[in-house]
């Protein structure tokens with residue numbers, strides 16, 4: 659790795675994507691950190707225009723800095739979508755200064771936004787590996803996992819309810835028959851039977867859910883994960899308030 663004078667507030671080190679430039683001292687917001695320098699290429703010259711490497715820094719339509727030489731330590735600075743530095747481009751002076759746009763702590767990697775063109779051409783196809791994008795990906799993965807769990811739990815509840823409806827249909831008929839006593843018994847029995855067969859979706863669903871509530875809760879406390887128990891608890895609450 660290249661030697662860096664001790665008075666410089668950075669060093670080259672391992673980063674997520676290879677090498678990167680890291681702060682070794684606190685760098686205040688607004689401070690010039692380093693210059694991005696190299697040979698000036700003139701796009702009007704065929705020979706210059708033919709040069710291709712990943713350290714070309716375009717100043718304007720005509721001028722480009724070829725920053726591929728190792729002495730240009732700024733070339734180690736990686737791209738970030740939410741960076742702590744910026745590239746201050748002065749086309750007329752033909753210079754690029756990397757400047758802190760946040761207070762940077764020792765150990766922090768220094769980065770700047772390479773710009774939309776670079777992002778689209780080089781980073782988007784392989785997936786940007788900057789902190790902000792990694793965080794976004796992580797969040798998406800977590801959300802996908804949670805959604806999967808939720809759907810699984812929902813399917814399990816549905817299966818459970820279906821099973822309970824089969825078994826509970828007889829119980830309900832017995833209970834109702836008992837509660838109604840004498841005269842009402844026959845009627846209640848009839849109602850229970852009708853409930854089992856009736857194609858009236860709304861009534862059936864409501865009834866089934868109310869019957870299913872208790873046994874489901876019991877199972878939730880037992881084998882199922884906490885998330886499921888929570889979902890069911892809120893669902894029961896909504897049932898209760900409805």
Ligand SMILES: [Zn+2]
Nearest residue numbers: 739786788791
């Ligand atoms: Zn990114």
